[in-house]
Amino acid sequence: MSSLSLSSYSKPYLSVTEQLELLRGRGMLITDTRKAEACLHRIGYYRLSGYAYPFRQRELRRNPDGSETEHIHEHFRPHTEFSTIMELxxxxxxLRLLFLDAIERIEVGLRVEVALTLGTYGAFSYRDANTYNRYFSAPDSDGATPHARFIEKLDDAFRRSREEFAEHFRSKYSSDLPIWMSIELWDFGTLSTVLNGMKSADLDRLSSLYRLPKRRFLSSWAQSINFVRNVCAHHERLWNRPLVQQPSPSKPGELELLEHLATDSLAQRRIYAVAAVLQYMLRFVHPGSTWKERLRSHLKTIPDSPHISLRHMGFPSDWEKLALWRASTFDESE
Structure with a gap:
């Protein structure tokens, strides 16, 4: 878009008192002014506006070509209360804390398995581009390779780390960290990058640990989980967020417990898809996990409003009846 077609931002600064008056003027019911002011001071108007968005009035407008476009008004739907926005x-x-709990267990488990896999080539083989597939050594438009960027990031993390094991290693050795130490400095983004760079045989081995029939599932899922992790870590809105990176869905006959995702495009695009992936992987990483029960209990606390629902999160109407969320362990026949 040309800068000539853009307009200048002209909305004025508003004090918290003025922000509340603006919300009232747009039809929001605010019964406890003092409490609402405290919430805006603590959270901020702009952050909270993202949670108020589903409550804004909507209308369909017909376009010249006969199609219809939904127009979102600034005014809120009737009976929209500030307290409901805060509940959401x-x-x-x-919800973010619940997702982070599951992601932590899966991240730690994957770290162990990646370290064991790459470690078979040698303690420092992770620094050798030949350990990975050829795409990991392909230069980008800047002339750098994914492997070179990966090593640069690790070396920087090691230099800056104040972890006791890292400081002890720097004081005693002149060499690089072995894989089983280095991996403790990897974040989930680094893990997902390396999974994309691993050789097919190594990725097949890792995938088999989770009974995944194709390696594409693991690398795709890791990218999606990392996206959600970053959303949670930066305290961003999660509940109805579209997934920038969607986990690869299974085709009929590939992965029975997740087959329902293949025919539900909304579930694929929303956080339900990552919730399903997390639940599937937890059955291997931590079979005794009560995560699904805690998630189920929490989802029942979603604010009671006709304008929001679990479906906005991608959850199918019968999700609790699906085998993925009912069975606690895998049968040998699965």
Whole structure:
């Protein structure tokens, strides 16, 4: 878009009192002014506006070609209460903590398995581009390779780390960290990058640990989980967020417990898809996990409103009845 077609931002600064008056003027019901002011001071108007968005009035407008476009008004739907917006904000905050709990277990488990896999080539083989597939050594438009960027990131993390094991190693050795130490400095983004760079045989081995029939599932899922992890870590809105990176869905006959995703495009695009992937992987990483029960309990606390629902999160109407969310362990026949 040309800068000539863009307009200048002209909305004025508003104090918290003025922000509340703006919300009232747009039809939001605010019964406890003092509490609402405290919430805006603590959270911020702009952050909270993302949770108020589903409550804004909508209308369909017909275009000249006969199609229809949904127009979002600034005014809120009738009976929209500030307290409901805050309930949704708190619901989302607790949802992020639940997702981070599951992601942590899977991240730690994957670290162990990646270290064991790459370690078979030698303690420092992870620094050798030949350990990975040829695409990991292909230069980009800047002339750098994914492997070179990966090593640069690791070396920087090691230099800056204040972890006790890293400081002890720097004081005693002149060499690089062996894989089983280095991997403790990897974040989930680094893990997903390396999974994309691993040789097919190595990725097949890792995939088999989770009974995945194709290696594409693991690398794709890792990217999606990393996206959600970053959303949670930066305290961003999660509950109805579209997935920038969607986990690869299974085709009929490939992965029975996740087959329902193949025919549900909304579920694929929303956080339900990552919730399903997390639940699937937890059955191997931590078979005794109560995560699905805690998630189920939390989802029942979503604010009671006709304008928001679990479907906005991608959850199928019968999700609790699906085998993925019912069975606690895998049968040998699966």
């Amino acid at each position: 904000y708190v619901f989302d905050k607790k």
